[in-house]
Amino acid sequence: MKILHIAETLKGGLETYLRMVSGFQQNSPVITQAKFVLPGPVEWLSSQDTHVVPTARSPLALASYAAEVRKIIRTERPSVLHLHSSIAGGVVRAMALLGQVPQETKIVYCSHGWAFDQIGPSYKKSIYRWAEWLLSYWTDAIICISDHELRIAEKFGIKRCRCIPNGITPAALGHEQAAAPIDVSSRQRQILFVGRLDRQKGIDLLLDSYARVRPRFKLTIVGGAVRNDLSLAHSDEIEFKGWLEKDELDAAYRSCDAVIVPSRWEGFGFVAVEAMARSKPVFASAVGGLVDIVEDTKNGRLFPLDRLDEMLREIDQIPNEDLVRMGQNGRKIFEEKYTADRMNSAIVDLYKESVL
Template sequence: MKVLHVAETLKGGLETYLRTVSGFQKSSPDITQVKFILPGRVDWLGAENTHVVPTARKASALVGYAGQVRRIIESERPAVLHLHSSIAGGVVRAMALLGQIPRGVKIVYCSHGWAFDQTGPAYKKLAYRWIERLLSWRTDAIICISDHETRIAEQFGIQGCRCIPNGIDRLAPAASAEPAQGQPATSAQRKILFVGRLDRQKGIDALLDAYVRVRPNFRLIVVGDSVRNDLQLAQSEQVEFKGWLEKDALDAVYRDCDATIVPSRWEGFGLVAVEAMARSKAVFASDVGGLVDIVAHGRSGRLFSLANIDQVLRDIDGLSDASLRQMGEAGRQIFEEKFTSQRMNTAIVNLYKESVVR
């Protein structure tokens, strides 16, 4: 079975997803060949497995993008086309509706976060829903990355959905930092971690504003950087900005923190929460999107309304070190049960096989 992945962007969680999928599928006995159409070269794929087609977001450039992708599909003749995110999914499935994709090629689509589930004007969200519903007629299977994504897709009449939660590779559990005998740890030494783009979706502005207002005893560590530079972010000497970090450096920061905070305004899944749970860290997350399916409230962390973020910072100060460790341990257990890459990748390949035999 030959598989061709198409993605028009490589940022954050999507690149992690594609890297994980690539490693599994290149060694899968069910897949004879796996290749990617990407906007640029990546260090986890060889040139022989990569077709580079620059991202096109302007309408005038989409025709050229579609033409290049079509020629690659005709050349490769995959059994399965796996489309990632809105532009690749929209362009290629529109081509299929127009008869420009061979009927024998099975199309699997993953939005990695429905556009109509984001904040924005109601008319845009309505248009996105109808576009996705129309394009689902020429899609053999749709992967939803969380139960939340599946629920809202089915609510709006999008057919053929299968929930396959995102997963990451297993990691060695973080060592518990027990306080020395006679020296109880204090919250003043705590480090609370935020990881993500510094944009409105990820809620970094709300977090920093609250941090300045509340002035909690813990130190806030921020990993990530601005993409659009469209936010004015509050500053504090107790906030440490680290920018983007490579894999090993990011792992070290996760392991060094006491808990992770995810204040997103919308989230199709919430990979940062899973990354933290894999490292036995408590997660405090806004009660939106896929995060509600990841964080077990009161067990592996807490869910909160973004309107109440001030109180959440106070709550983190008030929790004991033992409580944070217990939440982290519970999160690790949930990760092992639901969010490993082995589970995700096995389910994806099984879906391919089901689609091909139809």
């Protein structure tokens, strides 16, 4: 089986996803070739396995992108096209509609978060929803990255969907240290935020709430602006670390007592799973895929965004033993549901079903 992955962007958790998928598929006995069409070179793929096709969102640029991708498909003749995110999914499935994809090539699509499930103008969401519904008829299988995504796909009549939750690799997270809680009895509580500093991730809401409540815990922010859609006020009481390398990020996770995820919307919620893999409880907004990952009071807490102030006060007051208990429960849930091996095996099984 020859697989060609196509991704028009590498923002957010998509690069993490593709990195894990590439490592598994390039060593799979049932996959003879796994290549990638990406907007730029990456250090985790060799040049011979990567087709670099720069992208932009203008109509002319998308037409040029489609032409380049069509040439690559004709050259590679893959058994399966695995499309990632709505732009690549829209462009290539539109090509299939126009007869520009070989009929023997199967199409697997993953939106990595439905565009119509995000906050935005209702007319745009309606357009995205109808486009996804129409293009599903030119798709052999659609991967939903959470039960939430599957539920809303079924609600709007999008066919051929299967839930394969995102996963991460325990070995990459310091497995031998993952379940070891740290002593929090003699120091200030440490709470961690990890993610882009943009509207989707709710960082503005978190900083505003922190300024109002003035909790006793220390808040550490890991990440940086990508979209520049917010103006954020910095404070001497909050530590901004910017983007961290892998080992530094792992140390930040391991040294915190809990992770907070105040997103406005999430198709999945990689940060929550990364925290659970390190035995950390998750305090998350009750939106999107987060409601499937965080089991309230078991491995963390879910809260409406309009009650964020209350949640910060609860984080201050919750006993240390409850934090440790929820963190340990989170590790168990992670091992049961969210490992990369489970995700990758399910993806390859889906390929085999589609090709047969």
